[in-house]
Amino acid sequence: MRLQVLGCGDAFGSGGRFNTCFHVDPQDDASGSAFLIDCGASSLIAIRRFGVAPNRIGTVFLTHLHGDHFGGLPWLILDGQLVSGRTEPLTIVGPPGTAERLPAAMEVLFPGSSTAERRFRVEVVEMEAGQPVEAGSAKATAFTMRHPSGAPAHALRIESAGRVVSYTGDTEWVDAIIEAGRDADLLIAEGYTVERPVKFHLDWATLRRRIPEIGAKRLMLTHMSPEMIAHPPEGYIAAEDGLVLAL
Template sequence: MKLTFLGCGDAFGSGGRFNTCFHVEGATGQFLVDCGASSLIALRRSGVDPNAIGAIFLSHLHGDHFGGLPFFLLDAQFMSRRRAPLTIAGPEGLPARLRELQEALFPRSSETRPKFELNLVELPAGERREVAGVAVTPVAMDHFSGTPSNALRLESEGRILAYSGDTAWTEALIAAARGADLFICEASFRGRKVSGHMDVDDLLAHLAEIGAKRTVLTHMGDEMLAQSAPEGTVKAHDDLEIAF
């Protein structure tokens, strides 16, 4: 399988990076992990066909992680003329929050009936479910977003992709990422504690216990962007491709 960081930035445009959006492609299909506000632009720049995306998995419902959905759905309806089904899976409360976002950005757009099958799937934390051919287990994290914020453990084609979403350090992250072929973890800060976000020193103290084959840091603020990757990790950048 191949993962491409279409966007790996934070909410503040640090380093001029696009908001979070990971593209995963395997033998059986393609899906996105998160769809931040700039994601449709990142898709176009990278040459990824939005109609080829079968599912979008959301860690939490902040604008830099799901704010691109109204644009993605409008494009599917009127420009890309999508006909294939699309599944959007995210935390409990997703349907209402998505509707509110659509109406805030494009009034009455949530009332437009799509010309394709659109499935909204709520993912209760702690329940492993099969969604669009991917086994997904959401794990509750420490990050306020108005609805649950989850790490995602995604299993497809014999590979395990773990993603922290946004979170301060929590022991629950160990189980969410343990033994993953690829673990992507937010890395907003290092050496200081900020509510709801990772101090990378806390992550580094548990890397051996997590035991992921590869750990990639994402969602970095300016102070992390200015540093070299800590031992045992790789720093993401937009357009980075990783086979796993």
């Protein structure tokens, strides 16, 4: 399995980074089995920057419905319709509310786009915490986090090609992070600040104390504020746009 960081920035582009988007390719072929974890507003730009084939993305898994995590979907769909000539279905798996918020976002950004005729189907699957969903080459399980976004916020545990990738999304500490990340091949965790508490976000000092309980094989920190970017912790992976990991 190959994971590439297409974007690891916060909502404000700290460090000049793209909004959150991780590209996961379980196998090295053209089967369309690749998927995204989150698709922030700048994600189509990052897709172009790093040479990812958008039509090979079969599924997008969403943690929550803030623009820096799902705002790139309208452009990904429009690209398939108007530029890349997509014909295969695109599945969007997100929290309850996704089926309403996605067309609303499309109409705000590009009026008429949500009902335009396309040569491919967009299927929206709303995922409840604790109820696994299979889509494409992956099975995802959601865990309830604490991060208000007008809809439930989730951590995701995604199993594919014999590997497990977990991602906290944006959240302050909740004990469900332990179950979401337990023994994962890679845990992607928000590390917004070093020690300073920020409501509804995860600081490194809190996460560090709980790492032994999680037991993930590797930990990558993402969604970092300027202070965290300037002081990345040693011994763990600090996400950077374009970074590639083999799992």
